[in-house]
Amino acid sequence: MHPLHKCLLFHLLMYLGRSADGSEIINGKLAPENSMLYMASLQNSNGHHLCGGFLIREDFVLTAAHCDPGITHVVLGTHDLKSVNDDNKISIKDKYKHESYKNEGNGNDIMLLKLSKKVSLNGRVQTIPLPTSGIVMNKQDDCQVAGWGYIESGGRAVDDLRVVDVSIINLEVCKEQWPFDLPANVICAGGYGTDKGFCQGDSGGPLVCNGKAVGVVSFNNNFICNYPDKPNVYTDVSKYLTWIDDVLKLDE
Structure with a gap:
């Protein structure tokens, strides 16, 4: 790579300030207990939350490709990370990062996580549907x-x-x-x-x-x-x- 290109890429990534240190919401509110049952906490071997994700099939979580380093398991079925137990933890069997991903600035920031087992869908854990191809988003959408x-x-x-x-x-x-x-x-x-x-x-x-x-x-x-x-x-x-x-x- 030309040195100028390396320099530009370095400054771009510094400008993006990317991080996978946790999920932060600004000026939000507590999510009701019976809502967003597809949410997953992606954690490392020490049980520290690193990234978010969401369940799209009983054995697959969708997340960002830049969340890859360090994650070992997901937590499902709770909104309170202080109440996590072994029943909530599912280890990650395989990671499928998009083959064209390099960094956030270049796009394709998407990854699928294959879980070690299928989870039971119930009153605490649910999947979320994906959009259809060609969907058009606008300001009026909720x-x-x-x-x-x-x-x-x-x-x-x-x-x-x-x-x-x-x-x-x-x-x-x-x-x-x-x-x-x-x-x-x-x-x-x-x-x-x-x-x-x-x-x-x-x-x-x-x-x-x-x-x-x-x-x-x-x-x-x-x-x-x-x-x-x-x-x-x-x-x-x-x-x-x-x-x-x-x-x-x-x-x-």
């Missing part, structure tokens, strides 16, 4: 993002799942706010023109609109969560349905 962790820039992590309403931002408007070209296949929502959005590490959690997981939390602006700032960026799930289906079929 959208939310959820996660565990900081509730302000440089703040503290929380153990209870939090959720916040966010609005879809027109992609052209979003592109104008960022000083570099956004990757293809993304959705922008929250973090700009509002005081609500995600903070560092909400990584891998879902952008849920009209009951479907349409996006995967990818990056925000350089660890800054004192919104309004630059739009939050998500991987557009609808652009990866064929890839998702191909991975799921490998384990049928």
Whole structure:
């Protein structure tokens, strides 16, 4: 790689300020216990929360590719990470990172986790449907993002799942706010023109609109969560349905 390209890439990644240290929701509220039963906490061997994710089949969790380092198991069936027990923990058997992923700035920030066993769907654990191909998102859609962790820039992590309403931002408007070209296949929502959005590490959690997981939390602006700032960026799930289906079929 040309040294200039290396320099530009380094500064781009520093600007993105990507992190997988936990899920943080800004100006949100506690998620009701009977809601968002598809949410997964991705954790390391020490039981520390690293990223969010969401259950799309009894044995598969969808998350962000940049969440890969360190995760060993997922936690399902609880909104309170202080109440985790062995029944909530499921080890990860395989990781399927998108083959074109390099970093968040280049896009394709999506990964499937094959669980070591199928989970039972019940009053505590449910899957969430994915969008259809060609879905068009607009500002009027009812959208939310959820996660565990900081509730302000440089703040503290929380153990209870939090959720916040966010609005879809027109992609052209979003592109104008960022000083570099956004990757293809993304959705922008929250973090700009509002005081609500995600903070560092909400990584891998879902952008849920009209009951479907349409996006995967990818990056925000350089660890800054004192919104309004630059739009939050998500991987557009609808652009990866064929890839998702191909991975799921490998384990049928």
